[in-house]
Amino acid sequence: MNVVIIGAGYVGLVTGCCLAEAGHRVVCVDHDAEKLAGLRSGRLPFHEPELVTILGEQLASGRLLFEDSVARAMPNADLVFLAVGTPSQTDGSANLENLLRCANELAATAFSDCMVVVKSTVPVGTGDRLEALLNENRDQHSGHPRIRVVSNPEFLAEGRAVQDFRHPDRIVIGANDAGSAAALAQLYAPFDVDGMRLMFMDRRSAEFAKYACNAMLAARISMINELAGLASGFGADIEAVCGVLKGDPRIGGSYLHPGVGYGGSCLPKDLSALITCAKTIGEPADMLCSTQRVNNRQGRRLLEFIREYFRGELRGKRIAIWGLSFKPATDDVRAAPSLALIRGLLNEGALVSAYDPVAMKAASLALGATPVVFGASAMSVCEGADALVLMTEWDEFKAPDFKALAMCMQGSMVFDARNLYQGSMLRQYGLQHFALARCARPKGDNAGLSGRTSPVRPETAQAQAHGGEKPYS
Template sequence: MNIAIVGTGYVGLVSGTCFSEMGINVTCVDVDEKKIENLKKGVISIYEPGLEDMVRKNIQAGRLNFTTDLADVLDDVEIVFSAVGTPPDEDGSADLKYVLAVAKAIGENIKKYTVVVTKSTVPVGTAKKVKETIQAELDKRGENVKFDVASNPEFLKEGAAIKDFMSPDRVVVGIESEKAKEKMSRLYKPFMLVSDRLIFTDIPSAEMIKYAANSMLATRISFMNDIANLCELVGADVNMVRKGIGTDTRIGKKFLYAGCGYGGSCFPKDVKALIKTAQKVGYDMEVLQAVESVNEKQKSILFNKLMKHFNGDINGKTIAIWGLAFKPETDDMREAPALVLIDKIISAGASVKVYDPIAMPECKRRIGDKVVYCKDMYEAVVDVDTLLLVTEWKEFRMPSLEVLNKTMKNKVIIDGRNIYDAKEMVESGFDYYKIG
């Protein structure tokens, strides 16, 4: 089976590589010539465990190819995925210009029946716009080429994307015809040999499922952060509360960890977009508006704890930050709490030293030399007044307290992910603060 995927960002590259791993012939298309040239050599621009090796393996096997010319591959493929970016517009809604540009290019060039699948996270109604755009271009050409549109939202977790794609807990496909259903069933058959997790819906429902899923997970995070803040005020321990409610089978234990706010490419963008979608039809998503508000406040919680410890004055202090990415196993810093934290600390007159095992180049690309980049976690804490744990990378889980005692100027640790034992920290001579 031959398919094309337009867009070689996170979703497009992971999807294309995993499809090729299952024996499907994949051509990935992107307008960025430099990126395509690097990909042809097996050099990828994102960090995802195991992805680069899999890309190289399938290039060598001849199943994974890269090009900048979409028109050149359309005659040879049965399915075209659109996996281009949908960045938030100024009003928070999803910007569909890249999605519709792909649809226009397809309409200008298809000559035979093709299934056009939206893989990007897009608002309800986008498939209709894609269909209209393709048909408008066919009408201009005076061509009567049959095609179908479909929606196939992705549910990849950064840091575990290959596992999520190769062994999905569900694959959602929104379709309008039996022919499109047959094509998509055949495409995903290799992934369904153990159990069939392929869910077919109408297209608007498929488009809504992705937003609803991410918004629910974001809601759980903000809810627990709200509970954590209340726990501090009333003397409860949020970790005990989490265990107590997580064992309720109606609730479950996932996404109940209190922290310093969620970030990344999905939750912030999708919550905003769903709120905006509702506003366009005259409805207020009051719960999600609260979720977003709680999260924005939570990104300042470590700074607030820092200021409280030093009685509102950190001018001249040196602060260490462990972890910059919005979560472990990625270099993604989109909407990362660390960015808010760094900005607030520097604005308050303190200097910042940082260490992250993967995300420091991305941080430097975003903020330049506003902070001191350190070669390892222990260099970052030399002569600092406070250590802030922001991202729970594995290497931060069991630090040498003896080294921290010897190297830190002031023995203050603020744990933004609740990964340390408070009793052990206090007994080792640290002023220790956690979330909740």
């Protein structure tokens, strides 16, 4: 089929490359000229495993082209994907500006009957709105809209997007007419190898399904983080508890990793958008609001612990950060917990050095002009550091040379926001370990701690709270 994709970002580009690989003819349109120039010469604008190879192969095959103009891309198109960003507005609602601009461009473009497929995550009812807009000035001889809009939300995860697209768990097709559903089934046939992947439903249900999935994932993350906080308060080991949870088939094993909370370009913004939409139908969305509150608190807790460790004085303290992307295998730093932490540390006068295998450029752009020093290696940013904070569980951070780390740091504390290390291992090298997921909230009243001359470690405070026992490693 002839496919046009508007928006060559994480979703649009993966979609375009994988559809071309499956034999479709694809034109990707983007308004970012620099991005297009890079793509035409086989360079990716972001880090995504395996994608660069497919890009090169499909450029060479001639099945994948890049365009800056919707009008030039449209002749012969069987369907048009909209895969532009739908970021949060200040009130939390989804900003549909990009999407509507594309729809207006499409409406102004003379093209024959065609299908518009919305891949962007959009509030329920956006498909109705787009269909009305696209057909406004078109001849409606048949009584049916000539431009049909289908919802086809995307479920790929950055870092494994190619694998997710090639081998999807499910492909959701929200179509209000049988012809559109059949056309999408034809497009996706190469990916529906066992005939079990396609899920057909009406457009509104498909739009909502995307938000429902992200709401469930976010809720699971906040729930395990809240349970982790409770566990440490009660003197229970959350790792052991997670094993019990995972052993229950009704609960399942995924998304049960306590840590610093969710970030990235989807969960925070989609939750905010859903909460905002819920208000418009008079629903309080209590669970969604709690999920969001727990997540926001989780990020703040880490800064609170670091501050408490340094007895409230972060000015001049050298803090090294390992990991900037919101998760491993991507350079996406949108709503990354690391950036919030860095801003918090800088605000309090700390000196921050940071290293990430691929996300330093993106982080530097996102942070703007700051005194953060980005280092060439994990060890180099720890030279003379008073503490290290592990923020992203990249493979290269999983088994670092702890001996070298202990030697190059000035201090000894490793704040582990991802529950990656075993304290016993670190202690062998004279390092201390603070696992965010295994430590209770710091007490509001620090009066009992303030008179000390040596730094009060969360480990010590925690051990005291549990009669000298250490509830975490």
